[in-house]
Amino acid sequence: MLALTIDLQNILFTAFEQLLTVRIEGAVASGTYDIGLETLRAESFVVADRRTIYTRPGTGAETRLLTIIQRQRNHPISLDDALPRLSDHHAILLLNERSGRAAVQLPAPSFLLDDGEIERRIRLVRPMEHHSVSLNMMAESHWAEADRERFAAAWLTELAEVPEFTQSTIHIVAGLLLPIWKRLPNESTRVYRLQTDAGERIIGRKVSAGWVANVLAADAPSLTPAAAFAALMEGRAVLDLAEGLKLRRVRVMGAIRIELSGFNDTMRDRLRAYGLFGEIISWKLRMFVPTDPSGVEILSKVLDSYPVAHVGGREAA
Numbered sequence: 001m002l003a004l005t006i007d008l009q010n011i012l013f014t015a016f017e018q019l020l021t022v023r024i025e026g027a028v029a030s031g032t033y034d035i036g037l038e039t040l041r042a043e044s045f046v047v048a049d050r051r052t053i054y055t056r057p058g059t060g061a062e063t064r065l066l067t068i069i070q071r072q073r074n075h076p077i078s079l080d081d082a083l084p085r086l087s088d089h090h091a092i093l094l095l096n097e098r099s100g101r102a103a104v105q106l107p108a109p110s111f112l113l114d115d116g117e118i119e120r121r122i123r124l125v126r127p128m129e130h131h132s133v134s135l136n137m138m139a140e141s142h143w144a145e146a147d148r149e150r151f152a153a154a155w156l157t158e159l160a161e162v163p164e165f166t167q168s169t170i171h172i173v174a175g176l177l178l179p180i181w182k183r184l185p186n187e188s189t190r191v192y193r194l195q196t197d198a199g200e201r202i203i204g205r206k207v208s209a210g211w212v213a214n215v216l217a218a219d220a221p222s223l224t225p226a227a228a229f230a231a232l233m234e235g236r237a238v239l240d241l242a243e244g245l246k247l248r249r250v251r252v253m254g255a256i257r258i259e260l261s262g263f264n265d266t267m268r269d270r271l272r273a274y275g276l277f278g279e280i281i282s283w284k285l286r287m288f289v290p291t292d293p294s295g296v297e298i299l300s301k302v303l304d305s306y307p308v309a310h311v312g313g314r315e316a317a
């Protein structure tokens with residue numbers, strides 16, 4: 001390296017930094033990126049439930065499962081912050097022809113696949129999120145270039161729908177951890193700390209709603225529709241339902257969806273009546289639960305007819 005010219009050294013280091021950034025983004029997206037002890041921050045943390053799931057013989061030390069309600073302030077990207085991104089001459093204003101949502105397309109580092117092929121990628125910036133997708137996947141999606149007026153109208157419409165706060169439920173295993181460490185889910189070993197509104201300081205492992213349902217249920221797990229929806233959207237649970245149905249999170253054409261598989265021809269009309277929608281992808285009908293606010297109600301109808309038989313982790317997917 002030192003024998004190369006400065007220009008060649010700069011090229012190599014730039015390529016290395018791009019590859020490293022892509023690897024880190026992939027690890028963050030999959031939940032495997034370990035940054036050490038992380039402090040969770042929100043407007044509010046309230047312990048809604050606490051249960052003892054293990055007591056150490058002799059010492060009486062306990063491992064506790066805490067259900068915590070967190071309230072976070074939303075920080076959407078304003079239109080005034082989105083439009084200046086057009087200063088990048090590669091930036092494109094997009095409008096989704098199906099959902100009516102707006103996004104700014106920006107260049108992103110390419111990804112080197114295991115077979116040595118280079119996958120070109122772009123970044124989609126939206127009011128409440130941004131993620132990278134492959135250029136090939138974009139060609140099969142419903143995103144299309146839009147003029148500034150239509151883009152601005154769609155962006156402002158979505159901003160108006162964003163609430164000031166978002167409330168969600170998280171589960172933390174705290175207290176004595178080492179004796180049951182191997183029983184905890186292995187999709188992430190990250191340790192978190194937080195302080196509740198009451199001043200209680202908590203340090204522990206975050207676990208999914210699916211894992212909690214399996215731990216607390218002696219036989220068939222019971223999940224509320226809201227908890228099941230949250231577990232699926234987190235991507236860390238696969239729900240096996242009655243009659244061979246299965247629910248899991250998938251990514252289709254760059255969009256996160258909840259897919260229902262295992263259905264037969266006699267179930268189609270009933271599932272559509274519940275609110276599921278179907279698409280023909282690669283000559284095969286696939287059915288999905290909407291991921292918008294109506295998803296919980298629709299999922300509730302599905303679970304009423306096809307109860308949860310088993311909650312599996314991401315490894316099962």
